[in-house]
Amino acid sequence: MIxxxxxxxxTEAEKYLSIGVESMSITIKDVAAKAGVxxxxxxxxxxxxxxxSDQTNQKVKAAMIxxxxxxxxxxxxxxxxxxxxxxxxxxxxENPLYSELFECIEKELYxxxxxxxxxxxxxxxxxxxxxxxLLEANRVEGxxxxxxxxxxxxxxxxxxxxxxxxxxISSKIPTVRGDNxxxxxxxxxxxxxxxxxxxxxxxxxxxxxxxxxxxIKGITQVLKEKRISFTTAALxxxxxxxxxxxxxxxxxxxxxxxxxxxxDDLTALIVCDLTKKLTTxxxxxxxxxxxxxxxxxxxxxxxxxxxxxxxxxxxxLLVQKVEHPLIELEAEYVLAVxxxxxxxxx
Amino acid sequence: MIxxxxxxxxTEAEKYLSIGVESMSITIKDVAAKAGVxxxxxxxxxxxxxxxSDQTNQKVKAAMIxxxxxxxxxxxxxxxxxxxxxxxxxxxxENPLYSELFECIEKELYxxxxxxxxxxxxxxxxxxxxxxxLLEANRVEGxxxxxxxxxxxxxxxxxxxxxxxxxxISSKIPTVRGDNxxxxxxxxxxxxxxxxxxxxxxxxxxxxxxxxxxxIKGITQVLKEKRISFTTAALxxxxxxxxxxxxxxxxxxxxxxxxxxxxDDLTALIVCDLTKKLTTxxxxxxxxxxxxxxxxxxxxxxxxxxxxxxxxxxxxLLVQKVEHPLIELEAEYVLAVxxxxxxxxx
Numbered sequence: 001m002i003x004x005x006x007x008x009x010x011t012e013a014e015k016y017l018s019i020g021v022e023s024m025s026i027t028i029k030d031v032a033a034k035a036g037v038x039x040x041x042x043x044x045x046x047x048x049x050x051x052x053s054d055q056t057n058q059k060v061k062a063a064m065i066x067x068x069x070x071x072x073x074x075x076x077x078x079x080x081x082x083x084x085x086x087x088x089x090x091x092x093x094e095n096p097l098y099s100e101l102f103e104c105i106e107k108e109l110y111x112x113x114x115x116x117x118x119x120x121x122x123x124x125x126x127x128x129x130x131x132x133x134l135l136e137a138n139r140v141e142g143x144x145x146x147x148x149x150x151x152x153x154x155x156x157x158x159x160x161x162x163x164x165x166x167x168x169i170s171s172k173i174p175t176v177r178g179d180n181x182x183x184x185x186x187x188x189x190x191x192x193x194x195x196x197x198x199x200x201x202x203x204x205x206x207x208x209x210x211x212x213x214x215x216i217k218g219i220t221q222v223l224k225e226k227r228i229s230f231t232t233a234a235l236x237x238x239x240x241x242x243x244x245x246x247x248x249x250x251x252x253x254x255x256x257x258x259x260x261x262x263x264d265d266l267t268a269l270i271v272c273d274l275t276k277k278l279t280t281x282x283x284x285x286x287x288x289x290x291x292x293x294x295x296x297x298x299x300x301x302x303x304x305x306x307x308x309x310x311x312x313x314x315x316x317l318l319v320q321k322v323e324h325p326l327i328e329l330e331a332e333y334v335l336a337v338x339x340x341x342x343x344x345x346x
Numbered sequence: 347m348i349x350x351x352x353x354x355x356x357t358e359a360e361k362y363l364s365i366g367v368e369s370m371s372i373t374i375k376d377v378a379a380k381a382g383v384x385x386x387x388x389x390x391x392x393x394x395x396x397x398x399s400d401q402t403n404q405k406v407k408a409a410m411i412x413x414x415x416x417x418x419x420x421x422x423x424x425x426x427x428x429x430x431x432x433x434x435x436x437x438x439x440e441n442p443l444y445s446e447l448f449e450c451i452e453k454e455l456y457x458x459x460x461x462x463x464x465x466x467x468x469x470x471x472x473x474x475x476x477x478x479x480l481l482e483a484n485r486v487e488g489x490x491x492x493x494x495x496x497x498x499x500x501x502x503x504x505x506x507x508x509x510x511x512x513x514x515i516s517s518k519i520p521t522v523r524g525d526n527x528x529x530x531x532x533x534x535x536x537x538x539x540x541x542x543x544x545x546x547x548x549x550x551x552x553x554x555x556x557x558x559x560x561x562i563k564g565i566t567q568v569l570k571e572k573r574i575s576f577t578t579a580a581l582x583x584x585x586x587x588x589x590x591x592x593x594x595x596x597x598x599x600x601x602x603x604x605x606x607x608x609x610d611d612l613t614a615l616i617v618c619d620l621t622k623k624l625t626t627x628x629x630x631x632x633x634x635x636x637x638x639x640x641x642x643x644x645x646x647x648x649x650x651x652x653x654x655x656x657x658x659x660x661x662x663l664l665v666q667k668v669e670h671p672l673i674e675l676e677a678e679y680v681l682a683v684x685x686x687x688x689x690x691x692x
Binding site: 241266298 | 452453456463466480615616
């Protein structure tokens with residue numbers, strides 16, 4: 001699909017238009033003249049397409065920086081070259097973390113006059129691949145992906161600017177995430193503070209339990225240091241809640257645990273429901289701390305990811321990459337998290 | 347924005363293409379010839395635009411029916427005249443009812459090779475109006491709206507096919523909804539069955555408490571018949587949960603209630619949290635029964651709206667209206683609801 005377009009938000013058209021016009025003073029022609037190359041070559045550099053020698057690449061880059069050239073989105077929209085559309089890929093909206101992340105991102109993009117095209121992959125690899133093709137065919141300006149499935153190769157091949165939430169896709173695609181290692185440690189320190197002795201760690205998938213997973217690394221490092229015994233088990237997060245409940249029941253009954261650490265809040269809700277009628281229910285902890293969970297389950301001890309800040313940064317970085325394709329971004333942006341939920345001691 | 351387009355889902359392009367070609371045998375020209383009018387007139391009839399006399403309207407309609415003419419979406423997409431895109435307007439994804447409704451609708455549309463453009467109005471009238479303009483500018487094929495705010499005039503003015511969820515927009519826009527009156531009665535009968543004597547009815551807005559609201563009508567009719575005393579109060583649903591919590595606290599403390607009927611599940615969760623530590627907590631009931639609530643709050647007594655069936659019907663009706671603009675649909679499609687949640691008696 002091809003969009004050509006004038007108005008992303010008709011009622012704000014004037015404001016929009018003025019932004020576009022303002023930054024149109026330096027054009028791709030000026031850059032080409034300055035660098036002593038053709039307009040087509042500059043275009044290839046901007047869009048990272050076709051062969052460009054290192055020397056030419058550097059010359060064009062230097063000219064763009066010197067002239068402060070910005071391929072402005074609004075201007076390109078007015079010229080019919082931009083779609084002012086950003087694709088958002090999330091695994092599912094069932095988890096309030098993702099519906100909230102989408103809402104925050106959408107609000108940020110709306111403020112900046114972008115429309116959003118939401119793609120829910122439902123953890124189906126083929127669906128995610130189809131949507132990625134669809135986004136390219138729709139000529140979106142860029143993608144924010146918070147996917148969980150393994151469509152890594154396709155992401156690497158696309159020429160579109162991408163920013164990833166939480167998951168590292170490749171060294172070239174910047175990731176924005178909460179500090180999972182610190183979050184894991186905070187949870188484990190809470191376990192220590194409450195004098196728990198026998199811990200079950202329940203994660204969403206086997207992959208999540210790998211030592212490469214920072215949450216697990218933070219949790220287990222503290223538990224080992226403090227010589228607290230622990231057992232791990234995985235509940236595949238893509239399974240229906242009723243299946244997860246049965247699997248959780250089995251895991252819980254493996255031993256008499258006085259604390260159950262869950263690597264996401266939804267698993268924690270299932271475990272709370274399963275254990276609340278025991279004479280001495282274990283401490284159950286979650287992870288993510290979306291507004292929904294904070295509002296409707298204020299007592300749950302969990303790690304709050306700063307979803308608002310994460311969304312703002314995802315949008316800010318993506319817009320930078322769209323407007324300045326040559327910009328060098330960090331590989332990772334890690335934001336602080338915090339422990340929330342009612343303490344036993346107050 | 348204008349889309350022209352070839353592929354909605356590249357991987358299924360062949361299947362898609364064959365559907366398109368198959369139904370291209372009868373064209374708008376054939377209809378015009380049969381009816382003895384111009385192609386422009388047939389187009390005006392199809393798109394319900396401009397003045398058409400009743401007589402002409404009937405002639406064209408008869409010709410279309412006789413020739414079995416279908417302005418097929420896939421064919422129009424191939425010709426660059428269709429966008430294969432449907433706009434979905436929801437107030438917010440915070441309520442699991444709406445995130446689930448969106449996911450179900452998206453899955454249905456994906457199966458039928460439509461892409462979706464999600465618009466979250468966040469209960470802001472201006473945002474909803476902007477999005478409605480945006481959808482028109484994007485040339486979406488049609489709209490499914492589950493909006494709550496008062497943008498009625500704008501909806502009436504658009505020429506796009508619209509199907510509404512739950513809320514009646516106008517007599518010309520079909521509504522698909524659960525049977526709110528029956529649901530209200532079921533809740534009240536459960537109150538009767540459990541011998542409750544003093545009931546608080548908490549609704550999302552003052553408007554919801556109007557006698558025109560079918561849920562309230564069903565509830566109060568039964569309570570009056572059974573001579574059970576009740577009090578009503580409204581918690582504006584667009585307020586933050588923390589504000590709603592304070593307002594709920596005041597309402598609950600007005601009297602000693604042994605049952606609190608909430609007209610949505612999220613309000614019920616707040617009330618459950620506020621009352622669970624009382625020595626004799628009141629019965630708290632909700633409404634909507636999304637999968638999320640059923641999975642994570644299985645004990646909540648609530649009315650389950652058939653979201654899957656509602657979504658299928660919304661999509662089916664909208665696609666019918668897109669493919670056969672002259673089709674006469676019912677003003678309302680009302681689906682059965684059911685009482686769910688753990689009973690005191692089992």
